[in-house]
Amino acid sequence: MGSDKTMFGSHAATEGERLVASTWWQRAVVYQVYPRSFADGNGDGVGDLLGLIERLDHLAWLGVDAVWISPVFRSPMADFGYDVADYCDIDPLFGDLATIDRLIADAHARDIKVLLDWVPNHTSDQHPWFLESRRDRTNPKADWYVWRDRTANNWLTAFNSGQPAWTYDEQRGQYYLHCFLAQQPDLNWDHPQVQDAMLDTLRFWLDRGVDGFRMDVIHLIAKHLDEDDPADFASKKYSHVPANDVPEVHPRLRRIRSVLDSYPGDRVSVGEVYLLDEERMAAYYGSGDELHLSFNFPFVWSQFRADDLRHRISRTLDILRPRGAWPTWVLSNHDVPRHRTRYGGDEALARIAAAMLLTLPGTPFLYQGEELGLHEAEIPHDRIVDPGLRDGCRAPLPWAIGRHHGWPSDPWLPFPPDADAHSVEAQHLDEDSMLHWYRHLMQVRRRTPQLHTLDLEWVDLGADVLAYRRGGVLVVLNMSSVTVDLPGIVVPLASSIRGLEGLHITSVAPLAAVVAVPA
Ligand code: TEU
Numbered sequence: 001m002g003s004d005k006t007m008f009g010s011h012a013a014t015e016g017e018r019l020v021a022s023t024w025w026q027r028a029v030v031y032q033v034y035p036r037s038f039a040d041g042n043g044d045g046v047g048d049l050l051g052l053i054e055r056l057d058h059l060a061w062l063g064v065d066a067v068w069i070s071p072v073f074r075s076p077m078a079d080f081g082y083d084v085a086d087y088c089d090i091d092p093l094f095g096d097l098a099t100i101d102r103l104i105a106d107a108h109a110r111d112i113k114v115l116l117d118w119v120p121n122h123t124s125d126q127h128p129w130f131l132e133s134r135r136d137r138t139n140p141k142a143d144w145y146v147w148r149d150r151t152a153n154n155w156l157t158a159f160n161s162g163q164p165a166w167t168y169d170e171q172r173g174q175y176y177l178h179c180f181l182a183q184q185p186d187l188n189w190d191h192p193q194v195q196d197a198m199l200d201t202l203r204f205w206l207d208r209g210v211d212g213f214r215m216d217v218i219h220l221i222a223k224h225l226d227e228d229d230p231a232d233f234a235s236k237k238y239s240h241v242p243a244n245d246v247p248e249v250h251p252r253l254r255r256i257r258s259v260l261d262s263y264p265g266d267r268v269s270v271g272e273v274y275l276l277d278e279e280r281m282a283a284y285y286g287s288g289d290e291l292h293l294s295f296n297f298p299f300v301w302s303q304f305r306a307d308d309l310r311h312r313i314s315r316t317l318d319i320l321r322p323r324g325a326w327p328t329w330v331l332s333n334h335d336v337p338r339h340r341t342r343y344g345g346d347e348a349l350a351r352i353a354a355a356m357l358l359t360l361p362g363t364p365f366l367y368q369g370e371e372l373g374l375h376e377a378e379i380p381h382d383r384i385v386d387p388g389l390r391d392g393c394r395a396p397l398p399w400a401i402g403r404h405h406g407w408p409s410d411p412w413l414p415f416p417p418d419a420d421a422h423s424v425e426a427q428h429l430d431e432d433s434m435l436h437w438y439r440h441l442m443q444v445r446r447r448t449p450q451l452h453t454l455d456l457e458w459v460d461l462g463a464d465v466l467a468y469r470r471g472g473v474l475v476v477l478n479m480s481s482v483t484v485d486l487p488g489i490v491v492p493l494a495s496s497i498r499g500l501e502g503l504h505i506t507s508v509a510p511l512a513a514v515v516a517v518p519a
Helices: 004-008 049-054 056-062 097-109 128-133 192-207 249-261 278-285 306-323 347-357 424-429 434-447
Strands: 030-033 066-069 086-090 113-118 166-169 174-177 212-215 268-271 328-330 363-367 465-470 473-478 484-495 505-508 512-518
Touching (some): 049 056, 056 097, 056 434, 086 097, 086 192, 097 113, 113 192, 192 249, 249 268, 249 278, 278 306, 306 465, 434 484, 505 512
Parallel strands (some): 030 363, 113 212, 212 268, 328 363
Antiparallel strands (some): 166 174, 465 473, 473 512, 484 505
16 A cells, blocks of 8 residues: 555646646547447347447447447457458458448547557468468568567467467478467568558558557567566466567657658547556657557556555556656456456446546546446357457447347347346436446536546545545545545535435445535
8 A cells, every 4th residue: 555645645737747638539538349249230140330330329429539449450350350361451240441431421420539449569360461471481571570490589478378479380481479379470560661561551541531549569569589578477467468668669659650640630549558567658658759648557457446546546647647648547448357347246336437437637448338337248168259268348238128139130249147237228218327327427527627637636535435636626436335524515516326416415425426516
């Protein structure tokens, strides 16, 4: 536990650090769509772009400002799209280029921005570049991937497989590097032509009007192959990826940034910098010339306890703010068990988590289904399909009450538990539902300018209460089992206990969240 000084010291930004949102992506709430499980437009049991287009009105109603869509490019789907065989085409499972053009236009017509998921570290082993590269040692793309006569280090693949990150290729007669599956060979980013070709794939989509990219394991585009992982590396709970963090990555990020910045309209990059340390992660923002945003994984993995959260939030703000770097906040995504389940399943805690996510200083990212309060799905043994065992958070969204829950046919994975009660249809009708709670918090966030800065000042209301002031707005997340008295009389803008909005209150009930202004 940190010292009281760090825990409750003032975290209001100083004059030089005070940052106010000036771009759309600093004000935005971003919603991650995992397209296979969002909505199915063609009835084949797998979600697709048409399904997403049909649900844009729902997302506009919910109040999201942008969608990040997990990969929809041509892919053999060994890693469900994170193995790309053509960066400049859509997989027929999801639609085609005309469908994505329509999606971009229809989203923009509703003031929703579109971010695609760019996978620069590796391609599919079926990508034409790899097929050419593996042919022999002299072809024009011979050095586009990482080939060695013998395994150059002790790295293991991700997903806890225990397998070496090097596979011998008979055809080429050499080993190639793959930080993930053997079907995902790592590109050789030391090669200028690889960099140029990958930057062209960004231009392809920027020209088509996308507003930015989530960038998959972006820290891996530079590596020191001669460095072994420490002996205890594989046993460290969440470090499945060789944790490369080397200086050569920064000029590469600056090239990527300059491509995005050469387009009008504030195109944005948000990097999956899977380094479990805020200080290391912060370096990937450069001095405003590398990533626009970076995911904050120590926060994802925080215990849902006031002291741990306070520590992570303080550390993030203390490190990012002086650099002029804009924080992001995520609780769930397509790789980790749903936070509702991680936090024990309780609905009241999930409501508190939502209030926190949507009132912290920076850009929040929601993962599809958290607004429905979905639990992790239980996947029977014979239906597990993901090599990383992440199917439980990738279960299809229940849209309706009844058989198939609004899907035209039985989808590719089983539904999460209590799918009728958690469905959009059921929750739409119930103003007291989790869905309405998220929507209301987003409305409050949008119309409250105090929530669009990086100011945050802790308020000490007890160890199990996460409480902070954002300008004049007080947020009280009571994670304790007792009622807490407030420092004064306030009027809730949002209250997880219904019926309190607009009233004068002086305390917050156990396991309740309040966003309020002074009376
Ligand atoms: O994830 C990278 C990553 O760090 C994950 O492998 C994480 O360690 C793991 O999922 C925890 O179980 C990205 C994508 O988000 C993931 O879906 C891909 O499988 C991976 O890259 C490879 O592209």
